[in-house]
Amino acid sequence: MDITNENYNEENNIWKYEMRREMQEIIPGLFLGPFYCAKNLKLLEENHITHILCITDTKEENIIKPYLKGQFIYLVINASDNPLEILIPHFQKVKNFINNALYSNGKILIHSNASISRSPTFVIAYLMESNNISYEEAFKIVKSKRFCIKPNMGFELQLKEYEPIFKAKNNSNTNSEQTLRKSRKNHRRDNSDDDDSYDDDDEEY
Template structure:
């Protein structure tokens, strides 16, 4: 896409009028990727109507769900352990749940958890599924994961990725700690792309050549030590001649 197309994609649909009650619904961020609140995951009819297949729940003081289209629906759950009594798998007979417990504070390392969630979401979308990512309110935690996902999948800056998601779910507002990690993740994913494009093979060749040169120098030194010294008497005889 050229720059104008990128900006148009970031801007999102311009014919949607945001209403307050829409925060209780979920919105499509990318084809096959939806973002919303916990309430969206509590209705089996809603999930089935949305075509959710792989479900990934990320719970913090909030819950997040993701889904993939298979014969049996799947789910990943990341939650604060204190919420286990209320934030728990709702449809164990219909979904396979994976639960990850995290701490509910701005110091929580989301970057460490993100690769596992990203792999799950990628597989869901690539297999033709529809993924619902949600937390309790769909305001901070789950949007942070979705922003990082959109950033890397579409290779955007953190600002463009944030605007991309905000222009589709207007009520999102990642907290300060999450926003700092979103910014940090831009450099991480770009470094990973650069590393994959240019694997560091040359330094190993140079290092091997250096070891070979060092071995040659050591062998020459050893040869010097083995050479017999000239006899002093032989030197005197030579001088007399």
């Protein structure tokens, strides 16, 4: 989904403190909000949520957990809100889960406990890689919708470290696709040459 041409303002003039208890639609079909929203069946149904990404840790997993199993498709990521927690290995799995939701015309809620640090980090990472944009650009987009976000210092550093990683991967994939297309084009040309036979009198100069 191309969001690079959208106009996002970091200063959200209508933001109110109590809105941190609500979920916000960051891009079409992708919602970010607290655990409270993830157990509100009426709210989820009203917003046509089909997938839920739950981010919890061992200390809270008995509370912050899939609350409505059987009614939604869940992915659970175990990660604490600790600057030393390594999140990068989870980014690809989360990206695939989000894409599965959006590409199947579903909608997804991403939540942790308060959805101020952990879950916004995953949303920012998704926007960065999916749209090939910087941490600063993706952060601005998310903050324009959910003003209370504040990834901890360790998560912020990992997001900045992730930028050259996914850009190198994207460039590699692009080069591979270009090479494949060129190879197919050459193959078709070779086959065409094999099918065409010319007499000397027929050649054009």
